[in-house]
Amino acid sequence: MEPLTPAQKELYDWLVHYINQNQHAPSIRQMMRAMNLRSPAPVQSRLGRMRDKGYVTWIEGKARTIKPLKVKKPGIVIKGAIAAGGLVEPFTDEQSILELPYVLNQDDYYALRVEGNGLVENAISKRSASRCAHEDIAIIRRLAPEETVKNGEFVAANVEGYGVTLGRYNLDFSEVTLTSFDKETPLKVPRTTVEIQGVLVGIWRNNK
Numbered sequence: 001m002e003p004l005t006p007a008q009k010e011l012y013d014w015l016v017h018y019i020n021q022n023q024h025a026p027s028i029r030q031m032m033r034a035m036n037l038r039s040p041a042p043v044q045s046r047l048g049r050m051r052d053k054g055y056v057t058w059i060e061g062k063a064r065t066i067k068p069l070k071v072k073k074p075g076i077v078i079k080g081a082i083a084a085g086g087l088v089e090p091f092t093d094e095q096s097i098l099e100l101p102y103v104l105n106q107d108d109y110y111a112l113r114v115e116g117n118g119l120v121e122n123a124i125s126k127r128s129a130s131r132c133a134h135e136d137i138a139i140i141r142r143l144a145p146e147e148t149v150k151n152g153e154f155v156a157a158n159v160e161g162y163g164v165t166l167g168r169y170n171l172d173f174s175e176v177t178l179t180s181f182d183k184e185t186p187l188k189v190p191r192t193t194v195e196i197q198g199v200l201v202g203i204w205r206n207n208k
Contacts, residue, residue: 001070002053011035011046012055016068025064108142111204112156114166138166140198154200160193166200 004012014034018026026034031043047066050056059065114136140156149155155169157178165187167178176194179186 004050004053004055007035008046008050008053008055011043012050012068015056015066019068025058025066027064108144109201110140110142110198112138112140112164112166114138114203137204138200139202139204141201142198143196149196149199156197156200158195158197159187159189160195162187162189164197169196 011031011034014031015026018030018034028040028043032038032040035043037043047056047058051058055069057067057069138156143149149169149171151170153169154166155178156164156166157169157176158164159178165178165180167180167187170177170179171191174191175188176191177186177188178194
């Protein structure tokens with residue numbers, strides 16, 4: 001599929017968000033205001049090209065019938081499992097969707113199922129390990145290219161020779177300490193063996 005130009009993508013993303021929030025299509029005038037345009041011609045031109053590329057459709061002769069196509073399902077991709085109190089193997093191939101508010105439908109967010117019962121003091125309820133597994137979800141934000149982790153932040157980290165873990169990060173010269181939520185013996189490894197997968201931003205609890 002031919003990609004959208006920046007101007008077309010701006011309009012397409014706005015349309016998806018507007019329709020998701022309002023459950024109906026906007027008018028041309030509303031699109032003009034949203035795009036800071038003074039006439040309908042640029043909007044109509046963008047819509048025409050977007051339709052040609054297969055991103056939108058509408059019913060000819062009827063107002064407010066624009067429908068975005070190729071819309072990504074709102075939610076966060078669940079990329080696998082992670083340990084609350086230890087290490088597990090790196091991400092699995094699981095690609096299910098956790099349906100959350102549209103505000104989290106962003107490319108830099110993903111989710112991991114939490115295995116273990118070590119998050120008692122950090123928002124996950126106390127349960128047996130068997131009930132906790134595959135019920136609580138850690139929501140992770142990927143770091144921007146120029147962003148660095150601060151000491152004390154909870155991170156998802158891939159540790160060479162171990163796997164992926166969720167813990168409190170602390171860098172001391174050339175050594176990284178990752179302390180699990182249950183405060184068992186922390187993992188201390190060389191800085192060069194740690195790849196930060198993202199920062200923990202929240203926990204989604206399944207109360208079934």
